Amino acid sequence: MTTQLTASITDHDAAVAAVTALAPAVAAGASVRDLARDLPFDEVTALSASGLLGITVPREYGGAGLGAVSLAVVTATLAAADASLAQIPQSHFVFVDAARRVGTDMLKRRLFGRVLAGARIANAQTERGGRTVLDDATALRRTARGLRLTGTKYYCTGAAFADLLAVRAVGPDGGSVVAYVPADAEGVTIADDWDGVGQRTTSSGTVAFDDVVVDDDLVLDFALLRSTPGTYGTTAQLLHAAVDVGIARGALDALPDLVGRARPWFEADVERAADDPLLIAQAGELEIDVRAAEALLEHAARTVDAADDSRRSIADAALATAAAKVAAGRAARRVGSELFDIGGTRAASSAANLSRHWRDARTHTLHDPERWKVQHLGRWALDRRTPPSHGTL
Numbered sequence: 001m002t003t004q005l006t007a008s009i010t011d012h013d014a015a016v017a018a019v020t021a022l023a024p025a026v027a028a029g030a031s032v033r034d035l036a037r038d039l040p041f042d043e044v045t046a047l048s049a050s051g052l053l054g055i056t057v058p059r060e061y062g063g064a065g066l067g068a069v070s071l072a073v074v075t076a077t078l079a080a081a082d083a084s085l086a087q088i089p090q091s092h093f094v095f096v097d098a099a100r101r102v103g104t105d106m107l108k109r110r111l112f113g114r115v116l117a118g119a120r121i122a123n124a125q126t127e128r129g130g131r132t133v134l135d136d137a138t139a140l141r142r143t144a145r146g147l148r149l150t151g152t153k154y155y156c157t158g159a160a161f162a163d164l165l166a167v168r169a170v171g172p173d174g175g176s177v178v179a180y181v182p183a184d185a186e187g188v189t190i191a192d193d194w195d196g197v198g199q200r201t202t203s204s205g206t207v208a209f210d211d212v213v214v215d216d217d218l219v220l221d222f223a224l225l226r227s228t229p230g231t232y233g234t235t236a237q238l239l240h241a242a243v244d245v246g247i248a249r250g251a252l253d254a255l256p257d258l259v260g261r262a263r264p265w266f267e268a269d270v271e272r273a274a275d276d277p278l279l280i281a282q283a284g285e286l287e288i289d290v291r292a293a294e295a296l297l298e299h300a301a302r303t304v305d306a307a308d309d310s311r312r313s314i315a316d317a318a319l320a321t322a323a324a325k326v327a328a329g330r331a332a333r334r335v336g337s338e339l340f341d342i343g344g345t346r347a348a349s350s351a352a353n354l355s356r357h358w359r360d361a362r363t364h365t366l367h368d369p370e371r372w373k374v375q376h377l378g379r380w381a382l383d384r385r386t387p388p389s390h391g392t393l
Contacts, residue, residue, distance in 0.1 A: 027081035068304035079246020091123035122162035160203035198363030244328035251357035315386035322373035332361035
């Protein structure tokens with residue numbers, strides 16, 4: 001399934017140029033794909049061919065080595081065009097980052113080489129059993145025939161488009177590991193059974209593993225990654241925040257056309273709905289919310305890039321990203337909802353499909369509870385308590 005690259009990206013400006021060039025074609029079919037639940041195979045292929053999926057591979061392994069600022073811009077730009085498409089490479093970037101941080105040199109050389117050639121990575125992390133989302137029943141066993149993987153994962157975003165699946169499991173020694181498994185390996189079954197109200201074309205379905213062979217060189221110590229203070233989890237959350245920022249901006253960008261087709265309320269005594277002073281004020285409030293979320297995202301990305309191994313810099317990055325994530329989610333949900341107030345009854349037309357902005361926002365912001373980010377920010381504000389360093393802050 002690997003896509004042959006047609007472009008090589010070496011710096012931030014090139015990454016921005018590539019995603020800016022890609023976005024219009026992505027946006028053009030986003031609503032139709034959402035209505036039909038038509039998976040964006042062509043668009044994912046174009047994303048791979050652009051070279052954007054290799055931008056975080058370290059320079060010493062042949063990549064551009066770009067950081068959080070570039071990732072945030074690329075993700076938010078894609079999400080403004082199509083929120084589902086932007087979510088698909090989120091796990092790809094996260095598990096490239098995981099390998100960069102704690103992978104062996106062999107794992108890095110093999111994985112990064114494939115990524116630079118156009119390979120796509122999808123996640124296979126979450127299970128429906130267990131007390132929390134961190135509890136796994138999926139197991140990687142060492143047998144006389146080598147490592148074997150068995151279990152079932154859910155919400156595996158991007159699995160239908162993947163060359164490799166990053167599978168979290170209980171390792172042979174009882175610790176948590178991530179195995180990079182070929183998506184077409186014998187014993188792997190990918191089901192397109194995601195039926196969420198939003199993010200409808202992310203291919204976030206079920207993946208089953210039945211005694212799947214795993215290469216020893218492609219196993220990562222996930223317990224070590226989670227226990228090592230750093231910005232791994234923060235970077236993952238930053239990408240989620242960028243998706244929400246993009247959803248908010250995409251919804252807001254729908255306003256000119258929407259209000260252009262709306263009739264003014266008779267009490268406003270104006271010729272155009274766009275001249276209604278109450279609508280103008282409402283649109284201004286939405287613009288403020290979205291600009292604030294965009295600014296917080298940029299600040300968070302720069303804070304992540306500036307972080308070193310010190311506890312304070314790691315905490316600063318986590319808090320900045322928590323603020324960006326909460327603000328982005330609120331903005332995305334608000335703009336998606338208030339589009340209907342501005343557009344009036346005709347905005348509820350199924351054919352217009354304006355609901356996709358709110359549905360995408362409502363669905364994507366369920367990934368992790370904002371209330372926990374707010375309470376970490378509150379504890380910092382009141383007594384300078386630093387947040388934990390883990391995968392969801």
